Amino acid sequence: MIRLALLFLFLNVWWTADGNSAELVPTTANRVHFFALGDQGTGDQRQKQVARAMEQVATGSHGVDFVLLLGDNFYPDGVNSTTDPQWSTAFEAIYQGKWLAQTPFLAILGNHDHRGSVAAQIAYGQRRLGSGRWRMQARQEWMDLGSTSAGQPLLRLVLLDAELPIAMQADFLRQSLAQGTPLWRVVATHVPLDSSGRHGSQAERLEKLLPVMQEMQIDLHLAGHDHHQELIRQPGKPVQVISGAGGRALYRVGQRLPGSRFTSAGQHGFVHLELTSTQLVITFYDDQARRLHQEQVRRSGP
Numbered sequence: 001m002i003r004l005a006l007l008f009l010f011l012n013v014w015w016t017a018d019g020n021s022a023e024l025v026p027t028t029a030n031r032v033h034f035f036a037l038g039d040q041g042t043g044d045q046r047q048k049q050v051a052r053a054m055e056q057v058a059t060g061s062h063g064v065d066f067v068l069l070l071g072d073n074f075y076p077d078g079v080n081s082t083t084d085p086q087w088s089t090a091f092e093a094i095y096q097g098k099w100l101a102q103t104p105f106l107a108i109l110g111n112h113d114h115r116g117s118v119a120a121q122i123a124y125g126q127r128r129l130g131s132g133r134w135r136m137q138a139r140q141e142w143m144d145l146g147s148t149s150a151g152q153p154l155l156r157l158v159l160l161d162a163e164l165p166i167a168m169q170a171d172f173l174r175q176s177l178a179q180g181t182p183l184w185r186v187v188a189t190h191v192p193l194d195s196s197g198r199h200g201s202q203a204e205r206l207e208k209l210l211p212v213m214q215e216m217q218i219d220l221h222l223a224g225h226d227h228h229q230e231l232i233r234q235p236g237k238p239v240q241v242i243s244g245a246g247g248r249a250l251y252r253v254g255q256r257l258p259g260s261r262f263t264s265a266g267q268h269g270f271v272h273l274e275l276t277s278t279q280l281v282i283t284f285y286d287d288q289a290r291r292l293h294q295e296q297v298r299r300s301g302p
Helices: 002-015 045-060 086-092 118-126 166-176 203-208 210-215
Strands: 032-037 066-069 105-107 141-147 153-159 184-188 220-223 229-232 239-243 260-264 269-275 279-286 291-298
Touching: 032 045, 032 239, 045 269, 045 279, 153 166, 166 203, 166 210, 203 210, 229 279, 229 291, 239 269, 239 279, 260 279, 260 291
Parallel strands: 032 066, 066 105, 153 184, 184 220, 220 239
Antiparallel strands: 032 269, 141 153, 229 239, 229 260, 269 279, 279 291
16 A cells, blocks of 8 residues: 555656646736647648648637647557657648747647557657657646736646546646636546547546536536537536547547537537637637637636
């Protein structure tokens, strides 16, 4: 038992990080906006087309603060080292252009990434290898981004590793929100809570992780894993966005869940999220940079 306790302590220290938000968004920024997509790491034409659409949308908005990769960064079996050729073929050479070439990419781990070297993905970020855009400091991280006029963090972003035991994810989520009063609270991980797609809703996550999200007053849950795009709004739950159409072959969508406001199963794409002190705007795009759906979440108070 003592050895297990020491092992847990070591791993928890390793996984816990508050990021370096000053490099992503100025601490005085009153607006945070970013792209999010998952299941992208194929290196093939589908991923390239999504990247071209991202660059086109970024051009129209004069860039974004960062891109959030929602896991399954490299198919089919992750990377085996920091010199794996896939760093070039499925990341560095894919996301190019005036804006994307200088944009940080926050990355979290998916189930396919765990088939390879997790340590290599973390080391590539910690050592700022390649272009230096890859940002992964630990298996789980949290960071504050932007600021309100009152000086509180505009956004606290919590990144979870969905392959860890759910109890560890829940503990980390509580720790990440134990201090401060961020206006918006967003959780990003690879596996969704609910989904109308192939994998469907996740009973264990709904039973054990959702109550913690409700306790911590999470506003938005971002995920991939199912290869489609979807927005779900159900009473008592965070707004749920699935953006798993970043490059891998698409999945069909079955009967839509109650509260599913939008689904797109026939097109690859990504989502743009913009947060201010008064609202969260969620905009889905396809791989031709066409706007598919936009949703607003109003913020009337803390």
